Amino acid sequence: MRFLARLLDRAGDRVKKSPAAPLYPLIEAVNAALFSPDETARQAPFVRDALSTKRFVIAVVIALFPVLALATWFYGLKVPVMLVVAYATGAVVESVFAWRRGEHIHEGFLVTGMLMVMIFPVSTPLWVFVIATVFGIVFGKEVFGGVGRNPVNPALVGRLFVFLSWPALVAPSAYPEPAYRLFEWFSPGADAVTAATPLAQLKSGALPPDASLLQLLWEVKPGCIGEISAGLLLLGGLYLIFVRVVNFRVPLGMLAGSAVATLLLGIFRPMPDLVGAWLTGGFLLGMFFMATDPVTIPATRAGKWIAGGLCGLLVVLIRALTPLVEGVMFAIVLMNLASPLVDEGVRALERRKEARHE
Amino acid sequence: MSVRHLTLPFSSPYRFRFRAEPSSAPVVIDGSGELRVGRSEGGLGWSSRGLEPGAVIPAWEPLAQAATPWGAASLAVGCDVRVLAGFDRRAPARLEVAGTWTPAPAELSDREVWLRHFAWLRLRDPVRGGVLPATVVPDRLFVSLFDPEPLVVPAPVVEPEALLPALAAWRRAMGAPVPVTLIATREQAERWRGTDVDDFELDVLATDGVYPAHHPGLAFARRLYPYGFGRLRYAWTDVETLHLFEAALARRPEAGAVPLRLAGCRRDGVARVAPWSVIDPGVLDAPAGALLVQGGLLTGTAAGPEPVVSPADRAWTFLTADDRREFLWFMNPGISRDSSSPLFVSHYLPWVRRELGAGLRGERRFCIACNRCEVHCPAGLDPQHLWKCLRHDFMAEAKEHGLARCLECGLCSYACPSKIELSGEFRRAREKLARPSAADRGQEEAR
Ligand code: SF4
Ligand code: SF4
Numbered sequence: 054m055r056f057l058a059r060l061l062d063r064a065g066d067r068v069k070k071s072p073a074a075p076l077y078p079l080i081e082a083v084n085a086a087l088f089s090p091d092e093t094a095r096q097a098p099f100v101r102d103a104l105s106t107k108r109f110v111i112a113v114v115i116a117l118f119p120v121l122a123l124a125t126w127f128y129g130l131k132v133p134v135m136l137v138v139a140y141a142t143g144a145v146v147e148s149v150f151a152w153r154r155g156e157h158i159h160e161g162f163l164v165t166g167m168l169m170v171m172i173f174p175v176s177t178p179l180w181v182f183v184i185a186t187v188f189g190i191v192f193g194k195e196v197f198g199g200v201g202r203n204p205v206n207p208a209l210v211g212r213l214f215v216f217l218s219w220p221a222l223v224a225p226s227a228y229p230e231p232a233y234r235l236f237e238w239f240s241p242g243a244d245a246v247t248a249a250t251p252l253a254q255l256k257s258g259a260l261p262p263d264a265s266l267l268q269l270l271w272e273v274k275p276g277c278i279g280e281i282s283a284g285l286l287l288l289g290g291l292y293l294i295f296v297r298v299v300n301f302r303v304p305l306g307m308l309a310g311s312a313v314a315t316l317l318l319g320i321f322r323p324m325p326d327l328v329g330a331w332l333t334g335g336f337l338l339g340m341f342f343m344a345t346d347p348v349t350i351p352a353t354r355a356g357k358w359i360a361g362g363l364c365g366l367l368v369v370l371i372r373a374l375t376p377l378v379e380g381v382m383f384a385i386v387l388m389n390l391a392s393p394l395v396d397e398g399v400r401a402l403e404r405r406k407e408a409r410h411e
Numbered sequence: 412m413s414v415r416h417l418t419l420p421f422s423s424p425y426r427f428r429f430r431a432e433p434s435s436a437p438v439v440i441d442g443s444g445e446l447r448v449g450r451s452e453g454g455l456g457w458s459s460r461g462l463e464p465g466a467v468i469p470a471w472e473p474l475a476q477a478a479t480p481w482g483a484a485s486l487a488v489g490c491d492v493r494v495l496a497g498f499d500r501r502a503p504a505r506l507e508v509a510g511t512w513t514p515a516p517a518e519l520s521d522r523e524v525w526l527r528h529f530a531w532l533r534l535r536d537p538v539r540g541g542v543l544p545a546t547v548v549p550d551r552l553f554v555s556l557f558d559p560e561p562l563v564v565p566a567p568v569v570e571p572e573a574l575l576p577a578l579a580a581w582r583r584a585m586g587a588p589v590p591v592t593l594i595a596t597r598e599q600a601e602r603w604r605g606t607d608v609d610d611f612e613l614d615v616l617a618t619d620g621v622y623p624a625h626h627p628g629l630a631f632a633r634r635l636y637p638y639g640f641g642r643l644r645y646a647w648t649d650v651e652t653l654h655l656f657e658a659a660l661a662r663r664p665e666a667g668a669v670p671l672r673l674a675g676c677r678r679d680g681v682a683r684v685a686p687w688s689v690i691d692p693g694v695l696d697a698p699a700g701a702l703l704v705q706g707g708l709l710t711g712t713a714a715g716p717e718p719v720v721s722p723a724d725r726a727w728t729f730l731t732a733d734d735r736r737e738f739l740w741f742m743n744p745g746i747s748r749d750s751s752s753p754l755f756v757s758h759y760l761p762w763v764r765r766e767l768g769a770g771l772r773g774e775r776r777f778c779i780a781c782n783r784c785e786v787h788c789p790a791g792l793d794p795q796h797l798w799k800c801l802r803h804d805f806m807a808e809a810k811e812h813g814l815a816r817c818l819e820c821g822l823c824s825y826a827c828p829s830k831i832e833l834s835g836e837f838r839r840a841r842e843k844l845a846r847p848s849a850a851d852r853g854q855e856e857a858r
Contacts, residue, residue, distance in 0.1 A: 085774055093702070097710050097835065099769055101768065101825060101830065103770055200828075201776070201777035297753050298754065310412070
């Protein structure tokens with residue numbers, strides 16, 4: 054491996070001096086992606102934690118991997134192909150922007166690409182999927198200056214864009230029923246075995262009486278790719294909280310917020326099924342993997358609780374009071390947009406409290 | 412009160428003898444020549460009179476004095492010095508060593524010896540950061556029994572019998588009944604169990620001693636200490652400083668030389684060094700291209716070409732670049748030993764020895780708001796927010812958010828996965844703030 058590292062180093066040096074110099078960032082990017090850098094700290098502290106952003110974001114991909122594997126089993130080869138397409142598109146867009154900015158390629162698109170696959174139904178045509186990925190990464194992230202500066206979750210931006218442009222393609226009224234298709238290529242015409250999602254059933258009345266909560270947790274459900282198993286999402290989410298990659302405050306806040314909203318609704322109409330709402334649709338996916346994106350949520354602790362609560366509240370209200378079946382996407386984006394305001398408010402309150410103590 | 416920081420750098424090559432003992436014995440560095448005296452000590456404004464060129468100032472005579480609410484403090488060194496250049500507002504004085512190190516004279520009271528000594532032995536304030544003026548009697552003294560900074564040197568064995576006289580001497584000089592808290596590793600704490608101290612309050616706090624939890628500042632953050640620190644003044648020091656105080660108060664000559672740990676060069680070991688001597692790193696057989704870090708690895712500084720021994724630096728470490736470039740390292744199953752993150756399996760295996768790496772081990776990135784810096788910050792700040800304020804030059808907001816409370820402990824930079832130089836930025840910003848503006852200086856001139 055040292056041989057490969059040296060080869061890349063030398064190739065980089067040579068390209069930098071040659072007329073092909075504009076290609077240098079590309080080689081540099083491959084080098085940086087494969088090998089950790091050999092830079093040392095030049096100012097205090099001279100010891101640094103071995104954790105890097107790469108490892109930090111790769112944890113999310115690892116947490117979602119079981120879901121991806123299960124989805125491949127039930128939806129066929131199109132699922133991994135979608136992931137490859139998302140990564141390839143993301144890498145191209147990311148490289149172009151990194152090159153224009155003279156920076157390294159940021160590994161954030163590994164998470165965005167994975168989430169992208171999770172939030173689309175398998176029946177989505179690949180071209181729509183590519184458009185969503187490009188739009189999401191460019192307008193959700195790059196125009197604001199790249200990872201760390203994006204106000205909203207880029208995957209959701211892409212998804213919302215195509216959702217509003219081609220609603221029939223990305224949010225059909227019926228989703229394919231998961232069935233063993235490991236070596237098949239999913240085609241909407243032939244595989245027209247579709248079913249109403251539990252979420253839609255929940256909205257139109259109640260879940261069928263034979264759908265117990267345990268079943269909702271452990272059985273595979275029709276819906277977007279990532280919604281296939283609530284159980285695996287729960288495990289992945291708990292793993293991320295356990296290793297402190299995501300903050301527990303937002304998910305807990307979301308649960309509390311949705312409970313409050315359910316109780317409020319219960320005053321006016323028959324109370325919606327709270328736990329059912331948690332286990333159906335994109336609630337768990339959004340709660341653990343999208344609402345917790347640290348860049349787009351408030352930085353203060355109190356702000357995280359508030360934002361989580363707000364998000365949970367919005368999910369239940371949108372699901373119950375609007376014609377939309379699923380409200381998680383909109384709720385998270387609205388919460389993201391409110392985050393800076395929440396932070397400002399919390400900091401102002403803290404300052405006032407400190408001033409009173411002085 | 413605006414604080415003026417004065418420096419008296421004395422620069423010229425320092426001649427010294429260097430004697431290397433067999434590997435187990437301490438290395439000895441001693442000699443005579445010019446010395447530097449830092450005058451930023453204790454956050455006091457110093458004034459000096461009679462520093463005429465050519466004058467010889469006897470050992471322990473004050474070089475400069477400062478008025479404090481507790482009386483005059485003076486700055487002195489334990490040997491005769493000759494003035495090479497006088498002291499004025501712009502050009503700091505240069506002094507030359509004209510004798511050998513001598514113990515403090517008998518007619519000085521303990522309190523006076525203490526006040527003169529603190530010119531170079533410092534107490535740190537673990538809560539507010541910076542150096543506590545020695546003229547201030549702290550409300551509680553924390554003594555770290557092991558090295559508070561991550562070093563290659565193992566924690567020393569500290570016997571209660573050896574430390575208690577030093578504590579007693581220090582308290583005599585303070586003239587006030589200051590309670591003491593020892594910060595110990597679990598094994599060290601065992602030794603102190605049942606130690607009977609009748610005339611003063613002594614607590615022992617056991618920490619797990621594993622980096623970085625053993626950092627006193629971090630221990631504060633984890634509320635390990637059962638003390639509120641809202642309005643009290645705490646001081647923090649280490650065993651060696653205490654022993655040097657004791658030696659000075661007992662008029663023993665070893666107070667004139669500070670023990671200095673050397674690591675990373677061929678002559679690893681402990682050296683006794685005259686403070687403010689300039690040492691040629693070549694003599695220490697440092698590896699080629701090594702970076703000399705003076706002070707601990709968390710808060711130390713990279714030395715220039717003429718490293719000067721500051722008594723506050725307990726260690727010198729020569730760091731070499733870590734040229735292991737790991738293949739697809741970020742995918743490893745998490746057995747990295749140099750991390751405090753629970754993402755690594757090693758986090759859950761208490762028997763895995765922690766190691767520390769000098770390599771960055773990752774690319775520099777923009778902040779991803781992961782909050783790790785906030786979790787590690789002992790001062791309870793949100794370094795991420797502070798850094799973003801400084802980036803946009805929102806000085807007022809940064810000040811409001813407590814830039815002044817930053818301890819410059821470096822733990823935020825240590826933990827940051829984006830490898831942002833947080834504490835370095837804060838230090839520079841604070842320096843900028845501390846430098847009196849042109850308007851302030853005009854006022855002073857007018858006075
Ligand atoms: S901001 Fe950083 S350097 Fe300052 S006290 Fe907090 S962790 Fe230490
Ligand atoms: S540790 Fe670094 S990346 Fe994480 S929030 Fe702090 S500054 Fe940002």
